[in-house]
Amino acid sequence: MNTPSRAGAVSVSVPRLVIAAPSSGSGKTTVATGLMALLAGRGLAVSPHKVGPDYIDAGYHTLATGRPGRNLDAYLCGTELIGPLFAHGATGCDLAVVEGVMGLYDGAAGQGELASTAQVAKLLRAPVVLVVDASSQSRSVAALVHGFASWDPEVRIGGVILNKVGSDRHEELLREALDESGVPVLGVLRRAAEIETPSRHLGLVPVAERRDDAVSVVRGLAERVRVGCDVEGLLALARSAPSLEVGVWDAGDAVRAGAGPVRPSAVPSNAGRAGFRGSAPDPAPQTPEGLDGAAEGMEKPVVAVAGGAAFTFSYTEHTELLRAAGADVVVFDPLRDEELPAGTEGLVIGGGFPEVYAAELGANEPLRKAVAELARSGAPVAAECAGLLYLARSLDGAPMCGVLDADARMSERLTLGYREAVAVGDSVLAAAGTRLRGHEFHRTVLEPGAGPAPAWGLVRPERRVEGFVQRGVHASYLHTHWAAAPGTARRFVERCVA
Numbered sequence: 001m002n003t004p005s006r007a008g009a010v011s012v013s014v015p016r017l018v019i020a021a022p023s024s025g026s027g028k029t030t031v032a033t034g035l036m037a038l039l040a041g042r043g044l045a046v047s048p049h050k051v052g053p054d055y056i057d058a059g060y061h062t063l064a065t066g067r068p069g070r071n072l073d074a075y076l077c078g079t080e081l082i083g084p085l086f087a088h089g090a091t092g093c094d095l096a097v098v099e100g101v102m103g104l105y106d107g108a109a110g111q112g113e114l115a116s117t118a119q120v121a122k123l124l125r126a127p128v129v130l131v132v133d134a135s136s137q138s139r140s141v142a143a144l145v146h147g148f149a150s151w152d153p154e155v156r157i158g159g160v161i162l163n164k165v166g167s168d169r170h171e172e173l174l175r176e177a178l179d180e181s182g183v184p185v186l187g188v189l190r191r192a193a194e195i196e197t198p199s200r201h202l203g204l205v206p207v208a209e210r211r212d213d214a215v216s217v218v219r220g221l222a223e224r225v226r227v228g229c230d231v232e233g234l235l236a237l238a239r240s241a242p243s244l245e246v247g248v249w250d251a252g253d254a255v256r257a258g259a260g261p262v263r264p265s266a267v268p269s270n271a272g273r274a275g276f277r278g279s280a281p282d283p284a285p286q287t288p289e290g291l292d293g294a295a296e297g298m299e300k301p302v303v304a305v306a307g308g309a310a311f312t313f314s315y316t317e318h319t320e321l322l323r324a325a326g327a328d329v330v331v332f333d334p335l336r337d338e339e340l341p342a343g344t345e346g347l348v349i350g351g352g353f354p355e356v357y358a359a360e361l362g363a364n365e366p367l368r369k370a371v372a373e374l375a376r377s378g379a380p381v382a383a384e385c386a387g388l389l390y391l392a393r394s395l396d397g398a399p400m401c402g403v404l405d406a407d408a409r410m411s412e413r414l415t416l417g418y419r420e421a422v423a424v425g426d427s428v429l430a431a432a433g434t435r436l437r438g439h440e441f442h443r444t445v446l447e448p449g450a451g452p453a454p455a456w457g458l459v460r461p462e463r464r465v466e467g468f469v470q471r472g473v474h475a476s477y478l479h480t481h482w483a484a485a486p487g488t489a490r491r492f493v494e495r496c497v498a
Contacts, residue, residue, distance in 0.1 A: 302342070425469055
């Protein structure tokens with residue numbers, strides 16, 4: 001429940017839990033998704049959230065709850081947006097479950113707790129449930145839990161769930177050890193490989209690629225949680241979360257505000273470029289003049305957004321911002337549809353796995369030609385990662401749209417991490433000099449990696465240019481979160497009606 005509080009804020013009292021772990025692979029997704037599905041199956045409105053930039057887990061959360069999975073990334077969006085974005089997603093819900101990222105205290109490399117699960121838990125004033133892979137330990141589990149519980153006194157670990165427990169005797173030894181830790185055991189899950197979710201080169205296989213199997217998996221996870229966890233204890237812990245006073249993020253308000261909140265932490269203090277004052281970005285480049293009036297009087301431009309199995313990576317807030325900026329958003333599937341939606345005036349192609357479907361995408365020649373024709377017309381086209389590959393000339397030898405004079409191929413090397421970037425020149429997404437944060441996540445190589453007019457100049461952790469800006473096309477490997485700069489959606493929609 002949200003109730004009015006101080007000016008510009010509400011008191012958010014929704015019960016909430018953060019599901020964390022000492023490390024990746026401990027079982028966070030198993031517990032978080034299973035708990036979400038179980039509680040949703042009982043008729044509760046569950047708000048699903050994922051710490052960090054990962055799109056795939058959020059897809060399973062959506063399947064489990066029937067509500068959009070939403071990311072909470074303090075690096076991409078800034079710490080001040082975590083509470084408002086959470087409140088936006090949790091409005092009207094009975095409970096919120098937040099799945100952590102990596103280990104509890106792991107965050108952006110070299111930047112302390114920034115973007116860690118622990119930081120998000122503190123920002124949300126949420127109790128933490130620690131999921132521990134107990135497969136190769138007994139009494140040592142108490143030392144592990146004690147260390148995590150005492151590392152940061154502002155992080156409240158309210159319980160532990162023991163995963164991959166081998167036998168009744170193993171469980172007995174683990175419980176006996178944890179009796180001395182003061183942290184209650186809220187669940188014990190036995191090994192159950194038969195319902196594990198398959199993975200590949202970038203993690204779990206997305207829901208959209210295996211919908212029927214994914215439904216079965218999520219049901220199985222819910223049953224595991226029902227059998228192995230103290231569900232009433234978990235609910236009681238969630239209800240113990242204190243009220244949270246925050247503003248509630250709203251796409252319409254964000255678009256009207258233009259560039260959104262000033263985030264000094266997002267820009268290096270020595271950023272001496274035109275358009276910057278001190279360490280804060282100048283909002284002017286991302287606030288096109290006249291859009292409000294145009295949005296009120298214009299017919300909504302159709303913005304086609306790629307979906308389907310090949311293009312599953314998108315933050316829910318992007319679509320919300322486009323609609324708030326005046327667009328008629330229509331989703332299409334490049335694997336099935338041979339035409340763009342009728343009246344398309346702008347195109348957004350997010351991330352995903354085109355490399356898995358290169359042959360099928362290449363075989364859809366009518367759509368490839370339609371995309372190329374739209375790009376040649378100068379219409380706004382925004383492409384991230386998978387979208388970048390789709391606009392290339394070829395992908396692993398299969399023909400793509402040929403918008404970019406570049407070829408893509410799979411690589412053994414994983415490119416992964418947060419980035420700080422500056423717009424090299426003006427584009428449909430940003431004015432020259434605009435700084436933002438993003439992340440890369442791919443096992444492909446594009447040759448060349450940048451065009452004559454690059455999309456971004458990366459400034460951290462390494463300096464290089466990447467991506468392409470040509471006519472109305474902005475194509476890049478960089479994933480960004482538009483909630484951090486809602487002027488992006490405003491600018492894009494304005495270009496659609498220009």
